[in-house]
Amino acid sequence: xxxxxxxxxxxxxxWRGVHTAFGGPPVLRGLDLAVAxxxxxxxxxxxxxxxxxxxxxxxxxxxIDAGEIWFAGARIxxxxxxxxxxxxxxxxxxxxxxTLFDSMTLAENVALPLRKHGGLGHxxxxxxxxxxxxxxxxxxxxxxxxxELSDGMRKRAAIAxxxxxxxxxxxxxxxxxxxxxxxxxxxxxxxxxxxxRLGVTAIVVSHDLPSIxxxxxxxxxxxQGVAHAVATPAALRASPDPVVQQFVTGRSSGxxxxxxx
Amino acid sequence: MSTSDAPDDHAHAAPAGGRIxxxxxxxxxxxxxxxxxxxxxxGTIAGIVRMLRGRxxxxxxxSAGRGELWRQLHAIGNRSVVFVAVTLGFIGMVMTYQxxxxxxxxxxxxxxxxxxxxxxTVSDFGxxxxxxxxxxxxxAGIAAEIGSMKVTEQIDALRMSGVLPIxxxxxxxxxxxxxxxxxxxTLGAAIMYAAGxxxxxxxxxxxxxxFFDLSLLRGRHVAMFVVKAAVFGAAIPxxxxxxxxxxxxxxEGVGRATTAAVIGGSFxxxxxxxxxxxxxxxxxxxxx
Numbered sequence: 001x002x003x004x005x006x007x008x009x010x011x012x013x014x015w016r017g018v019h020t021a022f023g024g025p026p027v028l029r030g031l032d033l034a035v036a037x038x039x040x041x042x043x044x045x046x047x048x049x050x051x052x053x054x055x056x057x058x059x060x061x062x063x064i065d066a067g068e069i070w071f072a073g074a075r076i077x078x079x080x081x082x083x084x085x086x087x088x089x090x091x092x093x094x095x096x097x098x099t100l101f102d103s104m105t106l107a108e109n110v111a112l113p114l115r116k117h118g119g120l121g122h123x124x125x126x127x128x129x130x131x132x133x134x135x136x137x138x139x140x141x142x143x144x145x146x147x148e149l150s151d152g153m154r155k156r157a158a159i160a161x162x163x164x165x166x167x168x169x170x171x172x173x174x175x176x177x178x179x180x181x182x183x184x185x186x187x188x189x190x191x192x193x194x195x196x197r198l199g200v201t202a203i204v205v206s207h208d209l210p211s212i213x214x215x216x217x218x219x220x221x222x223x224q225g226v227a228h229a230v231a232t233p234a235a236l237r238a239s240p241d242p243v244v245q246q247f248v249t250g251r252s253s254g255x256x257x258x259x260x261x
Numbered sequence: 262m263s264t265s266d267a268p269d270d271h272a273h274a275a276p277a278g279g280r281i282x283x284x285x286x287x288x289x290x291x292x293x294x295x296x297x298x299x300x301x302x303x304g305t306i307a308g309i310v311r312m313l314r315g316r317x318x319x320x321x322x323x324s325a326g327r328g329e330l331w332r333q334l335h336a337i338g339n340r341s342v343v344f345v346a347v348t349l350g351f352i353g354m355v356m357t358y359q360x361x362x363x364x365x366x367x368x369x370x371x372x373x374x375x376x377x378x379x380x381x382t383v384s385d386f387g388x389x390x391x392x393x394x395x396x397x398x399x400x401a402g403i404a405a406e407i408g409s410m411k412v413t414e415q416i417d418a419l420r421m422s423g424v425l426p427i428x429x430x431x432x433x434x435x436x437x438x439x440x441x442x443x444x445x446x447t448l449g450a451a452i453m454y455a456a457g458x459x460x461x462x463x464x465x466x467x468x469x470x471x472f473f474d475l476s477l478l479r480g481r482h483v484a485m486f487v488v489k490a491a492v493f494g495a496a497i498p499x500x501x502x503x504x505x506x507x508x509x510x511x512x513e514g515v516g517r518a519t520t521a522a523v524i525g526g527s528f529x530x531x532x533x534x535x536x537x538x539x540x541x542x543x544x545x546x547x548x549x
Contacts, residue, residue, distance in 0.1 A: 056417070059421065061417045061420060061421075081420075084420075085423055088420070088421050088422075088423060089423065092421070093417075093418075093421050095414045095417065095418055096414070097413055097414060099413065099414045099415050099417070099418035100418075101415060101418075101419075103329070103332070112422045112424065113421070113422040113423055116422055116423030116424050117422070117423040158418075161422070162421075
């Protein structure tokens with residue numbers, strides 16, 4: 001991908017030769033990827049290509065088999081679970097499903113990281129949480145339980161919970177999946193605003209082509225366990241690579257091998 | 262073996278190698294699972310220590326905690342009362358009936374039936390049968406709940422929120438199970454004994470004053486009761502929580518975790534019962 005694929009100077013987040021197998025066929029086979037501070041990087045690829053695994057490695061939710069992961073100039077892949085706690089204050093993650101805790105109200109859900117990571121008292125955290133929910137238009141639902149809300153509302157509350165700690169990096173795992181087009185574009189706008197207004201680095205796993213081509217600074221296309229192509233959205237769209245073209249155009253037939261399908 | 266002119270040898274060697282590899286993988290898997298179970302247990306004890314010291318206790322005693330502990334006390338205790346009472350009541354009836362039937366055929370002397378049944382109930386059947394009942398009802402519930410949270414990434418979300426999953430999920434269940442297994446074992450043993458006494462009177466005319474004779478009950482029997490109930494109460498949520506945390510995939514993985522929790526919890530109760538009884542026999546020189 002020539003000049004467009006060149007990682008920006010001073011990579012803030014970096015995967016170096018990462019291998020992961022989970023005791024079966026390898027998922028990642030030497031992934032190299034660098035993300036600059038304040039960048040919006042989309043990770044795309046077929047289902048099972050290792051996109052979610054890649055971002056979960058960054059916050060220690062899944063261990064790597066080999067390779068290195070660097071964040072803000074420090075190697076983090078060998079840290080024990082306890083040492084990841086301060087790191088997870090700086091790197092937030094919005095999961096594919098909302099992952100709100102069913103036994104807590106939305107305010108309590110958002111207050112949890114504020115109390116555990118932020119050290120706020122119960123009442124102060126709840127008050128702060130209500131403000132965070134208001135920012136995503138969920139103030140009137142603060143005292144409701146997740147089961148009473150729609151998928152889109154739960155997703156917004158989950159985003160409020162992740163942003164409550166003002167993280168430097170936010171990982172989004174398929175944030176627009178299952179949402180209506182309007183909600184999806186609102187999430188896209190939020191991702192863009194986070195990067196532009198607050199300088200947040202956003203790493204987004206997505207299949208949603210309008211999101212990819214409308215929001216990303218750069219796109220990493222994962223294929224066969226490596227970053228097959230890393231480029232700006234425009235460069236990726238114009239890529240002559242037949243595998244990239246098949247994915248970008250969504251053709252069912254072509255050279256691309258998709259695991260299990 | 263690798264020569265091309267020995268196809269039969271080759272054909273036999275591969276399955277043999279495969280069997281050894283499978284055995285090795287199974288042994289490794291079992292060793293890893295044991296180490297993981299131990300880590301969950303140690304993590305639970307460490308979580309309780311942290312809670313008592315108050316570093317994380319503030320959190321545990323509030324949102325995750327005070328409410329969660331009460332919720333678990335209710336889920337493990339109150340919701341198991343009828344199940345334990347009915348089960349142990351029927352077992353008490355059947356056991357006494359069978360004992361009286363056999364005694365009637367041999368000696369016809371029912372004078373010792375009540376006091377011996379009480380000793381057995383207090384030192385063994387009360388806590389063990391209650392433990393087995395709770396291993397199924399409570400163990401399945403814990404494994405299903407934690408397993409569902411695992412496969413829907415809620416456990417990962419907890420970790421991202423700065424919460425240790427063991428502190429948040431297993432510690433409240435561990436404490437609730439400890440308290441409630443003691444209470445339910447007491448209730449179960451009492452109902453078992455009472456049901457046995459009523460059966461002996463109704464079916465064989467045994468005088469209730471003869472049956473409800475506490476004279477043979479000793480402090481060591483009560484000590485056995487307390488130790489067994491406490492150990493079973495501790496083991497059930499740890500085994501079930503461990504199974505739930507190992508759930509993989511989707512609903513099928515949760516199902517497997519739930520089954521494993523019921524089998525593992527029941528097995529743990531039986532093995533621990535044997536270990537505690539054997540230790541007590543050894544310590545008391547056989548005078549139980």
